[in-house]
Amino acid sequence: MRLSQLFALCGTSQPLTDDPDILSVTADSRRAGPATLFFALRGVKQDGSAFIAQALSQGAAAVIVDHETAELDAATPVIVCPDAKHLLACMASALAGPQPSCIAAITGTNGKSSTADLLRQLWVLQGHRAASLGTLGLISDTDVPPPPSLTTPDPVSLSSTLAALADKGVEHVALEASSHGLEQHRLDGITLTAAGFSNLTRDHLDYHLTLEAYRTAKLRLFEDVLPAGGIAAVNADMDTETSAALKAIADRRGLKLRSVGQNGTTLRLIEARPTPSGQILRLALHGKELSEITLALPGRFQADNVMLAAAMCWNDDAEALEVLSLLPHLTGVHGRCERAVALPNGAAAYVDYAHTPDALDCVLSSLRPHTAGRLVVVFGAGGDRDRGKRPLMGAVAARMADLAIVTDDNPRTEEPASIRSEILAACPDALEIADRRSAIAAGLEALKPGDILVVAGKGHEQGQIVGTEILPFDDRLVIRELAGAA
Incomplete structure (x- = not known):
């Protein structure tokens, strides 16, 4: 694919002195080669522009940088794009090929792994081929190799894994969306149908420095990544500032907001009664109390994870009762309570x-x-x-x-x-x-x-x-x- 075509697929254009064929993109200079587009990005510890010469010596067809740098000179065939991280994710997706048709991403301080796996289980119980991807690795019934062990993989690995899953007939995937991954635009090339937000409490301040910056990174999932009109499932018992921000984003972008929890309006938790092997839930769907649901998962927080997964699972409200009827069949998640x-x-x-x-x-x-x-x-x-x-x-x-x-x-x-x-x-x-x-x-x-x-x-x-x-x-x-x- 020509470089100009890649720019066009990402909704932008760039004046080019050359328009080479591009077969792959990478932000790792060690993987650069002929027909490779190398992204020289600034990181926390290293500046990718220091590796431009190496990438070019290995045959890279072109280079994109995210800032003007002294490493460049007039003879260096590079393109300066301030939104380079976004372009990397979009171009990686375009080159990888078709993705599963139903992809949901879950963010939050706690509960991402459990919610992603519970959503995968619900899809499987509905008869779909499904996978989950995150801290627990890739969970699927395919022989697709797992990507590098990050909560949210780099955009090239992520797009390749999703395309490989789609090629194997997997059309439903639940992803964990970490604050690092969102801030670094790793999910920008993914077309989501739903997104979930579990909670926000103190974590990763060594990277984000402030809770406000941490919150902003998480909110990118709903502000920038989830398409307008997508399903936004949120825990209504979160802190008021995050809840208010989510509601404002949903109103502005026309998202289908579904709130769950003790203060939820879509799915309200009336009571969670512990049993020796799990708990019994009393839930109300859109204000109407349902029959008691036996959950084989101990821990009150698991009720929150289950409700969030359920709210991300149904496409329209006519399917909600069917999804909720599957909750007793859910099993525990490895390493989570x-x-x-x-x-x-x-x-x-x-x-x-x-x-x-x-x-x-x-x-x-x-x-x-x-x-x-x-x-x-x-x-x-x-x-x-x-x-x-x-x-x-x-x-x-x-x-x-x-x-x-x-x-x-x-x-x-x-x-x-x-x-x-x-x-x-x-x-x-x-x-x-x-x-x-x-x-x-x-x-x-x-x-x-x-x-x-x-x-x-x-x-x-x-x-x-x-x-x-x-x-x-x-x-x-x-x-x-x-x-x-x-």
Whole structure:
């Protein structure tokens, strides 16, 4: 495809001194070659313009940069486009080929992975071939290889994966839309039919710096990515500022706003009654109370995830009751409030991905009604990430748990003891056990009849990042080994 045609497909034009054939696009100079369009983008740590010479030496047909740079001279065949990140996503999509016809994206601080997988399950229960893509990787019944392990993959990998799924007959895909991915325009080449917003609480301030910037990045999903008239499903129990912003965007762009939760108008939660193996929901659809629904998922927050997934699933309201009738058939999501073992004395141990103050609060408060005895938590905080949330997580554990054990999460290149000390400042009565396996063992040892242990922070992850090395570690497998259930 000619470069001029690619620009036209992206709704723009550019004066060109040459119009080469383009077969691929990349922002990685190592992948540049003949008939490649190289995007030299500014990143957090590196400026892609420093790699223009390398890309050209490898045969790149043309180069796009997002800013004027001293690396350029009059002889360098480059095009300056301030919206280069947007163009990269659009051009990657155009070159990859047709995508699935029904794509939904979910954003929010917590609940993205669960909601995406629950939506995939609902589509499968309806008889569709479906997939989900995000933190848990690619989940589908195809042999399509997974993209790089990011919550939202880079736009080239994302478009290629979606095109490969469509080629295999998968027409329904649920995506996680991270704030990083949205701010970096990774989803700009995707045609969505629906979008969801689960919640907004403190996270990723090491990258966005302020909560306002973090919110703005999330709102891009509805402001810029979701087409006008698309389905916008939102948790009505979110903070008022985010809720008001979403409503204003929906009104201005003609989005089909569906609100769920205790304050929802589309799908209202009247009651969530815990049971030993899950919960019973009383819901109202557009104000009309429905028959009770048995949900085989413990944790109050799972009710929110299920309602959000359901609201993204039906195209028009005539299909709503059919979708809601499928909720009892949903199963748990790996690493999300997942029961790892049940002990002979009636105690149980769960793993959860909770790594923010709000997520930790949610999982502990959700499991409290299922606890006949004490609630024990083992947790830590990631290194090289937002330090401000560490004492907040400690305060949650001190308030919510009967016994808290502070351990190492993914310390990365930080000193692990310093991370733990920042947490312990807000929960001085907690036990400090640096080694994560030993901390889990202590948590299991402390369990009495009817107690519940929550091992939080890593969920589905199968490695622990220490320094720059990833060491094999799976909370769920460790729990089972220590409990003799492996």
